[in-house]
Amino acid sequence: MTKLVAFETLKRPDTPNTYLVLPAGMMSTAHPDETSPVYGEPAEALYQRLKMLAAGKDRWTIAAHDDSEMQLEIVAATKLLKFKDDVSIRVVSAKDGAQTAEIAVYSRSRLGKYDFKANQKRVQTLLSELKGNAAATA
Incomplete structure (x- = not known):
């Protein structure tokens, strides 16, 4: 079974072939490239939508999941x-509690030193898709 990434103790390599997004209040040993947007729905709803989106993406396979940790x-x-490439995603409730959520995303290449911004594009596309589909599920 694939081990879940611990975002709080994450150690990124020195190579530029990773991309990290963290919620504004999440404490981590790694410095993020970007702060997560806030989604206008509860964390559980965002997590379920994310699972459906990931399962429907071409060339994406869900290798492991923990529903209790989202x-x-x-x-x-x-x-x-x-x-x-590996992508780890965790949904967390935003500071206001149950009404909004944020996500932590860590995308990284298994091979090579440079990724030609593939990980950044992957993460930013995912964030955009989640924002764009929010109205359809509200």
């Missing part, structure tokens, strides 16, 4: 060469 571990294959 965390997914995903293997994403690149389009052209089918390299396997």
Whole structure:
């Protein structure tokens, strides 16, 4: 079974082939590249929507999940060469409690030193898709 990433104690490599988004209040040993947007729905609803979105994406496989922690571990294959990259996602309630949520996302390449911003694009596309689909599920 794939081990869940511990965002609080995350150690990123020195190579530029990772991308990290963290909620504004999440304490972590790693410095994020971006702060999570706040989604206008409860964490559980966002997590369920995220699971459906991940399961429906081409070249994405959910390798592990923990529903109680609202965390997914995903293997994403690149389009052209089918390299396997890892994506860890955890949904957390935002500061206002049950009405809004944020996500922590860590995307990283298994091979190579440079990813030509593939991880950044993957994460930013996911964030945009979640924002764009929010109205449809509200």
